[in-house]
Amino acid sequence: MRYITTIGLEVHVQLKTRSKMFCACPVEFGAAPNTYTCPTCLGLPGALPVMNHEALRMTVLTGLMLDCDIAEICKFDRKNYFYPDMPKNYQISQYDLPLCTNGRVPLHDLAYPKDAQKSIATPDKEVRLVRIHLEEDVAKSFHFETSTGIDFNRAGTPLMEIVTQPEIASPEEAFAFVTSLKQILIYGGVSDADMEKGQLRCDCNVSVRPETQAELGAKIEIKNMNSISGVRRALAFEIQRQIAALERGQKLEQETRGWDDGASATFLMRTKESAHDYRYFPDPDLVPVKSDVLLPDARARLPELPKQKRARFIRDYEVTPYDAGVLADDLDLAKYFETAAHGSKKLKAIANWILNDLQSALTTAGKTITDCPIPPAAFDELVRLIDSGKISGKQGKEVFAAMFASGKGAGTIVKEKGIEQLNDSGAIEALADQVIAANPKPVADFKAGNAASLNFLKGQVMKLSKGKANPQLAGEILERKLK
Ligand SMILES: [Zn+2]
Numbered sequence: 322m323r324y325i326t327t328i329g330l331e332v333h334v335q336l337k338t339r340s341k342m343f344c345a346c347p348v349e350f351g352a353a354p355n356t357y358t359c360p361t362c363l364g365l366p367g368a369l370p371v372m373n374h375e376a377l378r379m380t381v382l383t384g385l386m387l388d389c390d391i392a393e394i395c396k397f398d399r400k401n402y403f404y405p406d407m408p409k410n411y412q413i414s415q416y417d418l419p420l421c422t423n424g425r426v427p428l429h430d431l432a433y434p435k436d437a438q439k440s441i442a443t444p445d446k447e448v449r450l451v452r453i454h455l456e457e458d459v460a461k462s463f464h465f466e467t468s469t470g471i472d473f474n475r476a477g478t479p480l481m482e483i484v485t486q487p488e489i490a491s492p493e494e495a496f497a498f499v500t501s502l503k504q505i506l507i508y509g510g511v512s513d514a515d516m517e518k519g520q521l522r523c524d525c526n527v528s529v530r531p532e533t534q535a536e537l538g539a540k541i542e543i544k545n546m547n548s549i550s551g552v553r554r555a556l557a558f559e560i561q562r563q564i565a566a567l568e569r570g571q572k573l574e575q576e577t578r579g580w581d582d583g584a585s586a587t588f589l590m591r592t593k594e595s596a597h598d599y600r601y602f603p604d605p606d607l608v609p610v611k612s613d614v615l616l617p618d619a620r621a622r623l624p625e626l627p628k629q630k631r632a633r634f635i636r637d638y639e640v641t642p643y644d645a646g647v648l649a650d651d652l653d654l655a656k657y658f659e660t661a662a663h664g665s666k667k668l669k670a671i672a673n674w675i676l677n678d679l680q681s682a683l684t685t686a687g688k689t690i691t692d693c694p695i696p697p698a699a700f701d702e703l704v705r706l707i708d709s710g711k712i713s714g715k716q717g718k719e720v721f722a723a724m725f726a727s728g729k730g731a732g733t734i735v736k737e738k739g740i741e742q743l744n745d746s747g748a749i750e751a752l753a754d755q756v757i758a759a760n761p762k763p764v765a766d767f768k769a770g771n772a773a774s775l776n777f778l779k780g781q782v783m784k785l786s787k788g789k790a791n792p793q794l795a796g797e798i799l800e801r802k803l804k
Pocket residue numbers: 341344345346357358359360361362363477
């Protein structure tokens with residue numbers, strides 16, 4: 322029996338505003354517990370919420386980036402429940418009139434896990450969205466040995482909830498969705514979307530059904546995933562668990578599960594019987610919002626999106642789709658590359674230096690592109706020195722290493738170290754004569770038609786010149802002499 326998997330995701334994204342959603346407390350990660358609080362975000366009786374307009378604009382901007390319909394009017398509702406992380410016993414959220422509806426997230430090849438990039442089931446897939454609404458984050462609980470501590474610094478942080486259609490077909494696609502979404506959010510400057518800091522969290526709804534069955538299987542929710550690889554592993558585990566249960570003839574029920582990363586397994590949290598009834602009603606403290614006042618600003622901030630940037634890189638810089646993907650994957654790297662390529666005629670060569678030598682040097686040195694010791698404009702000089710034959714490609718690597726170590730320009734290093742390619746035909750001819758005299762066997766082989774022997778002889782000339790001879794010129798001179 323074959324089974325069909327259906328996955329839908331609910332992604333919570335903390336917005337990168339300076340202050341909280343309904344009060345002026347700062348939004349900052351890592352401060353001492355309960356230092357950024359006030360009567361409003363503590364949920365004290367009588368405190369009144371005041372809307373953060375920047376959070377509304379960022380949500381509209383997100384909607385525009387993801388091709389959503391922006392509602393003309395949206396409103397805030399109270400979602401009622403009792404829990405220590407929400408002492409006023411309701412969370413301000415949006416129920417029937419969210420700010421954004423529909424929309425889609427295009428999945429990029431490089432957003433899939435590396436081991437799955439060769440076998441993408443549906444290339445250029447777009448995952449459609451149901452809605453994006455805005456709400457306030459709750460406080461964070463810390464469970465100690467015998468007690469629980471609650472930190473209200475997080476309470477009231479603006480939080481977007483992005484809900485997909487149930488049309489993700491595999492754990493790998495879910496991985497690609499979160500990666501692609503995260504990139505767009507970073508491009509728009511609406512969130513750093515760092516899962517380790519809880520700025521992006523994900524609930525996964527997953528069901529399996531035999532391929533002969535038309536209706537969806539029981540919807541099982543995995544709560545609060547906090548890493549992209551965790552999303553993939555949790556879904557893979559859960560799909561196998563559900564298939565095994567169905568194969569045993571067991572009937573699956575709607576339930577909520579958690580993910581134990583250490584044990585690599587999901588566990589039961591609650592079943593349908595204890596599902597919440599939140600009794601939403603409009604928040605009487607907050608007036609409905611008309612989006613026409615938010616749209617002009619959001620439109621003005623609409624960035625070039627990852628997909629557009631990749632297309633432009635391929636068109637303007639003659640790089641391969643793969644290279645364009647790697648460059649556009651990191652906004653800082655893309656900016657660095659564009660600065661490096663500015664005004665240069667050797668775009669492809671500059672892309673190669675940055676993608677290969679520079680990336681690997683940065684990794685080895687434990688640095689990122691933002692603290693790269695080589696200023697981007699320095700690559701053009703390096704490439705021109707090689708292109709003009711002043712230094713060889715091999716010497717170029719040596720110059721690059723010195724640039725990385727010292728931050729000095731290529732020309733300065735060539736001068737200081739006396740690195741120069743030997744282009745003097747007379748001098749190379751003299752070396753070629755020595756090599757021919759010392760290697761009668763390869764010479765005879767070449768004359769008998771073994772073309773590969775020329776490479777050996779060329780290597781000997783390079784060796785005699787201590788790597789300084791122009792290899793192309795050396796080859797030409799040898800060939801001429803051996804005719
Ligand atoms: Zn506050």
